[in-house]
Amino acid sequence: MSAQTYKKFESAGSSDLPDKMTIYQDCMNTFNESPVSAKRCRLLISRLLRLLSSGETFPQTEATALFFSISKLFQHQNDSLRQVVYLAIKELSGISEDVLMATSSIMKDVQNGSDIVKPNAIRALTYVLDESTAFSAERLLKNAVVSKNQSVSSAALCTAYNLLPISEVTIKRFSNEAQEAIMEVKTAPMSARSEFVSKAPHITQYHALGLVYELKRNDKMALMKLIQQCSDGFVLKNQFARMELMKIVNDLIHRDTQLFAQFQQLFNVWLQDRSSLVSLETAKTITTFAIAHPRLVSPDLFATTVNVLRKLMNEFNCGAKLGAVKVVNKMAMVSPEKVAVCNPELESLLSMSNKELATFAITTLLKTSNEDNISNLIGRITEFVHKVSDDFKITVIEAIRTLSLKFPKEWKVIIKFLIDVLKNSEGAAKFKSSVVEAIIDIVAFVPQSKELALESLCDFIEDCEYNEVLVRVLHLLGKEGPSTSNPSLYVRHIFNRVVLENSIIRSAAVIALSKFALTKNDPTLKDSIVSLLNRISNDTDDEVRDRATISLKLLGSEHSFAKDLVQSKYYYDLNSLESKLTTYISTNEDSFKTPFDVSQIRKFSEDEMKAIELKHKQDRVFKSTDNDESGNRDAIAPATVSTNKRKDNDTYKGADLHEHEQDLLESKYADELSGMEEFKEFGKLINSSKVTPLTESEAEFVVRAVKHVFKDNIVLQFNITNTLVDVALDNVSVVCSAEDPENSRLEELFTLPIERLAPAGESACYVAFKKSTDTVMKGFLNTLHFTTRELNPDTHEPFEDDEGFQDEYEIDSLFLNAGDYIKSSFVGNFEATFDQLPNEEVAVYNIQEDLSLQEVIDKLVLNTSCLPLSNTQFAPTDSSSHVLKLFGKSALMGTKVALVIKMIKSSKGVALKAQCRTEDATLCADIVNNLM
Amino acid sequence: MGNYFSSMFDRLWGANRELRILILGLDGAGKTTILYRLQIGEVVTTKPTIGFNVETLNYKNLKLNVWDLGGQTSIRPYWRCYYADTAAVIFVVDSTDRDRMATAAKELHLMLQEEELQDAALLVFANKQDQPGALSASDVSKELNLVELKDRSWSIVASSAIRGEGITEGLDWLIDVIKEEQM
Known part of the structure; x- marks a missing residue:
């Protein structure tokens, strides 16, 4: 019995829940009696309701029977019985029929x-x-x-x-x-x-x-009028109503940012509302708006808002405090310096007995802190963390983990804190593993911290009771240990595990040990490892023996790939590996005589893998703000839980899945492409771009494009969705004409049209090119060509005599730019790498459009498909200049690309100075000249 | 002491017992109008019944629990959920609706085959006699094949719920039969 199921039996209150079937029988008997006894029925229904509310449920037939027997109670006129009858009907309506x-x-x-x-x-x-x-x-x-x-x-x-x-x-x-x-x-x-x-x-x-609001939500004028009527004087006496009105205001100003100024008066009054609910909601509205459109919020208003938030944090009411901390926290995510004035209030919250509040305050403080006070803060947290329960500890550790990405320079303080918590704090496996995970993160992204972290972890595993955590640490030691200056130090610790621990840990230790045999820093180590492994191959456990034996075999082998097996240099794309394996197993063409072909799976080198991980982590930080916002919008009206479910069933989980789906989609497209005969001769697919929409999402035909790069070819994939009803499209093709046909270095080879696109169908049309040089930048003007065929609504086949109608449909142009030849990549020490690269190009841009620094940064990151490093993807809100550091590798040659882009915002626009250094001379100029 | 006797008396005569009576029939036959005619003695404006109406009424010292179930095709399948412990069924027929007589007959016989209704008495109201072209009670009886019913006390009464004709006569007969059979 695992710990969790064991706990379930123990949970408080479960033992005195009435038995489901007894209740069912009692209900059926009592409700069908004549005459009805109101008192007994009421009691029984309340017990039934208790069952339902504690999560029990009935099969549909029984629920229906219950419902019908309860409906018979309508014959009794007793009001209190009638009230519980209604409660029961509400509860049963979800599971009963009819x-x-x-x-x-x-x-x-x-x-x-x-x-x-x-x-x-x-x-x-x-x-x-x-x-x-x-x-x-x-x-x-x-x-x-x-x-x-x-x-x-x-x-x-x-x-x-x-x-x-x-x-x-x-x-x-x-x-x-x-x-x-x-x-x-x-x-x-x-x-x-x-x-x-x-x-x-x-x-x-x-x-x-x-x-x-629900009835008029699309009618902006009506809503404006509504707000005008209601904000006047004391029309809204109810505090919830005022809060609701503020939410409507919030919705409106996000739809039309110009309206913000009109509500200035209302904001000022309601910030000082006597109900903390209303002032909190107003503050929330202003800050969310300020996050998205910082320029439109006057500094005065913002300062007042922050003051109100500070006041709220001092209120007696815990709810108001928590609400205010949450708002500050969200602000702190994007522009910590603006809410840093709240620090005294936040710090006073640390000593609250309400740990939820205190934890929230800590995570917020961690965000608003700067490099000067971080060590001081960590000192305070150390006291705090020893006193609270595991859940709160984990939240704090998570916050520290994000912090480590934000202040890589502070790694020493952070590692010390984590190690201290790991060693001295009581906690279950989940907590310990979250600490270890945080350390693993730091080791991966802050290479300087490696030795200190590994040494401390070695101490930790000498006395650790959780298998799962131990195995992870051993894996980390095996991965990172061999490249440290003194690898033999770790060997002793690992071998101790082999001697002292159970078979699961012994097997993990064997693998970690064998990796040390290949270390370059200490050639004498190999012989010692081999003799250790020889000893282990007499272990009592099968798995341990097997692993030792195979490691010995591989180490003794002459082939170089044997070494790769011991210490892998590549990671497979797990999404595509999974889907390929599933198809392999489900198709089973010749009862598995042909072995599974691994070479089709995309591989990542370690740096690429790190880049992907870092990107996910950065995204997650941002996602958590976005999620909050969408959550707000769901709750904008006084929705009960049930309507939310009714309306948002499909969309609710969307946000979390999105990132994963995007990955899946990419590998799916790549798989489809490499499976097609026409593209076989192009060789291996080198890089695929992100999906770019070429039409509005509500257009008649929705087109999205993906650019695929091969060694000598380019394939443009256009995914077309037909949103028309009763009209099919035949022979759909996309005609791409290069912007300047005379000096095109691309030669169009062929187009694969879609034969028929049914209503609501989605299909892909491909256009293939041959390129004469390695990297070709080009803009394409695209037109959709097709024949429309009206469909017979009964058969869903075209009418026989319908010849069809030739038509064209203009879609946005698509640009093939330098970024399509680059894969984002990670490097621990950006400055050093940048200085080493031989080729340098500099370009200067002057952007006239009215873009904020953040918008420019987002665009640059997207266009270059490089990875922003040292947290430079966030524009500072308090200064008008910024330096963006980007790193990537050429998809074709695997050569390094590093960019330093300095930007200054002035009244005339944004000025950029891009400095690009590469290993490969041709790429360098292409990149700097195609940034925007 | 007097209380004791009176409660014994009540028990003997079943005054404290409730009798369950169902009013069934096709949609638009006048079931709900009959129910409220019985309860408040007035004609009420009705809407098609989605589900059922239930009223308790005192009639001749008896407590009647009268269930009027909706007659729409979609609701008919649920009649059976309310059959248990039924003392009598009142089946209401729209006497002017010649086209659906056969349907009414089918539903009636189908219902009477139910195990739970084997002991229930049957009263048929040939309703809407106030309307021109209404079939007489005997014609309705023929259309519904009532003579085929064996082992069951049944009767058919011509009625007009709007004018209040025939309703009490029918109910009187029903009460007599129930008293005879069950007490």
């Missing part, structure tokens, strides 16, 4: 029920109505919306909101009533007992605002 059977009974309650059950009935309607029945409930709902009773009105507004995706036509007619509900002041039902007095007065305003 919930529409309750419709009439619910609608009757909406019409004639008591004030107590009316809101419940209205809310339950959401779950039973479909498009056709929603229509019949329209009158009822409208009456409820305009009801004077606040609970009834807000229930109806919520229901209307949730029904919007189900029956848009019906709900569209609610906009007048909803708008009235915003303005009207409704009262909570008076009751003799005080606990019935609503805790959220005027909540209808919030719900109504949400609905109106």
Whole structure:
């Protein structure tokens, strides 16, 4: 039994959950009794609800049976029974069939029920109505919306909101009533007992605002008017409603940045709102906008905002504090220097008993810190980290890990901290492995830190109880150890593992040991390793013996590839390896007589691999900000969880998957291409570009292009999607004409058209060229040529007599530039490498367009396909100049390319001075002259 | 002591027991109108019933639990979910709807084959007698093949829910039969 399942049994409260089948039987018996006992039924339903809410579920048939038996309880007029019945209907509607059977009974309650059950009935309607029945409930709902009773009105507004995706036509007619509900002041039902007095007065305003926004979200003018009406004076009495209005403002200013100035007044007032909710939301709106468009936010407003955030962090309310820290944290991600003034508040939060808050404060502080105070801060964190639970420790370690990428120069402090935590802090395997992972990162990207880190890790493994962590460390020692100045030091530590540990670790240690035999720094080591391995080959464990024996064999072999097997120099592209292996296994052409062909898989050298990893890591830092934002937009209206699910089912996971999918797509295209007969003679595919869109994504035909580079050829791949209904495209080809045909060094060879592109279909058209020199830069003007054939809607075949209609469709031009011949690559010491490269070219650009430094940087990185190093891909927000460092390798020759681009922003535009150094003379000029 | 006797008396006469009665029939036959005619004695405006209506009414010292189930084709399959413990079925037919008599007959006989309804009494209302061209009760009886029913107490009554004719007569008969059979 693994630790996790063991824990599940132990978890608090699970033991006293009622048995599912007993409840089911009791329910079926009691609910079908006549006469109904209201009290017993109520009790039973509450137990059923407890089961459902703790995650239990019933099979569909049983859920349906339950639903029908519960529906029979409508015969009893008891209000409190009716309320739980509604709760049960809501819960069961997800798993039961035929919930529409309750419709009439619910609608009757909406019409004639008591004030107590009316809101419940209205809310339950959401779950039973479909498009056709929603229509019949329209009158009822409208009456409820305009009801004077606040609970009834807000229930109806919520229901209307949730029904919007189900029956848009019906709900569209609610906009007048909803708008009235915003303005009207409704009262909570008076009751003799005080606990019935609503805790959220005027909540209808919030719900109504949400609905109106959903109905008008595409109508900018209407929204502007709405905001004008509502921001005037004290129209919105409810704090949630004011917050909601701010979210609408946020949405609008992101759609049209010019509107920001118009809301200045509102921002100023609401920043000082008496409700911290509203001022927080306002601050959030301003800062998110400032992140995207720093120039449009006046320094005064920004300063006020930061002050408000500081005030919020001092509030008593933990929620406000957390919200404020989150906003500051997001700001700190992109322009830490702007929120550095919050540091005193953040530091005071460190001592909070609420560890969540303290952890957030730390991660934020780590971002706002600069090279001067970092060591001081790490000192404070060390105290903190020993006191909190593993989850928080891991968060802190993650933050430190990003920090190490940001301040490579501070590696000494960081490594010391990590090692200290690793050795002295209590923690489970997950925590230890996150620390080790952080160290591995530093070792990979800050080569200077290698020896110190490895030595400390050696100490650590002398006393480590987690197999998984140990194996990782051993692998790292094997990988990095042989290239250190004193490799024999590590051999002793590794061999200790062989003597002392279990077979899993022994096998890992054997592999690590064998790598030391090939070290160049200490030739005497080989003999010692061989004799050690000889001893190990008498081990009691099969795996350990096998590994020792094969290592000995490989080390003794004369062939050079044997050495490569011991210490691999290449990494396979795992995505394409996986998909190739899957096809290999599933097709099984000759019962596996032909061996799997590894040579088709893309390989990366170590530097390339590091470049890819670094890029992913940098992306992840940015992604985490983006995710937050999209999360905000989802929550913009008072959506219940269920509608979010209904609407965003498909898109919800999109953000996380995107990066991985992009990789998969690239290797898929490369695979398709290398599998095609026509391209066989071009040889090996050397490089493929990113996917470039050539049309708007909502055009009739969506075209995206990929550029493939071969040794002597270029292939342009155009992926075309036909978005028309009932029209197929025949013989689709792309005609590419070079921009200046006279001095073209490209010769068009052939075009592979698409025979037929069905509606909603996607297919690829290829155009192949032969190039006369190694690197050719060229712009192509592209036109889509095709014959449209109208389709018979019944058969989905073209009409027989339809000759078709020849047509052309202009798409954007495509540029083949220097970047297409470069692969991004990593180098530990950029300055030294740059100085060593022999060829140098310098070019100066003056960009007249009104671009921010960040936009220029993004464009440069994209165009050169080089890897930005030393964290230079982020433009500073406090200065108008920046130096970008880029590194890559030529895809054709594998020669190094290093770029230093200095840029200065002035009122006239951006001035660039690009200094390019390469190993290969031809590439050098091409690159600097094709930057923008 | 007096309380004790009266509760025993009640138990004997079943006054505390609830009788379950289903009102079934094709859509638009007038089931919901009949239900509310019985309960509040008035004609209410109705909409097609999606699902069911249930009302409890006191009739001649008896507590009746009357279920009016929707008659649309899509809802008919769910009738069976409410068959259990049913004392009687009231089947309502639109006497002017000659085209769908056969459908009504089919649904009726299909329903009566159900195990759970073997002991239930059957009252058929030949409804909408106020409308011109309505079939008489005996014609409806023929169309529905009621004579074929064996081992079951049944009766057909001409009715008009709008005018309130025939409804109480039918119900009186039903109560008598139930009392006779079950008490």
